[in-house]
Amino acid sequence: MNYDKNYDIIGFSNDLGLNLQQVSELYAELINEFNLALSELKTAMIGSDLENIQKIIHNLKGLSGNYRIADLYEETTKINNLLKNSNYNNIESHLSNLLTVISIALKKIRSFFYQRSILI
Structure with missing residues (x-):
């Protein structure tokens, strides 16, 4: 994968002073967080629970x-x-688009590490 301005994993790694193997562990946790948030977001969307949706969105924004x-x-x-x-x-429609963006992000993050022979 060539450099993707949307996913600055190498810059993140450099700023933390960690190698990619070490950073992959952080991204593995991030993927777990995203998957949990996706599940919660879908449930909140079905129930039109705007308060919970806002909390989930705020958390995803920070992450x-x-x-x-x-x-x-x-x-x-x-x-x-x-x-x-x-x-x-x-x-x-914004929430539906967000689900797509998250799905793409998960694939690109996994691909980044996979292409470097690091499984997450």
Whole structure:
């Protein structure tokens, strides 16, 4: 995988002073967090639980910002701002798009490490 500006795993690794094997353990935990959040988000969406959706989105925004996952951070920031402003127009389409962005992020992160012979 060539450098992808949306996933700055090497920069994250360098800033922490860790090698990719060590950072892969952090990303493995991140993937678990994302999978849990996805499950919770889908349940909250079915129940139209906006309060829980906002908590999940806020958590995903923080995680994606910390781990430098730019496309996910941008999408969660948009949704977070809509929810903070009680602007629920098209919120379902934004949430559906977020599910796609998360799915792509998970695949790209796994692929990044797999191409370096690191299994996560």
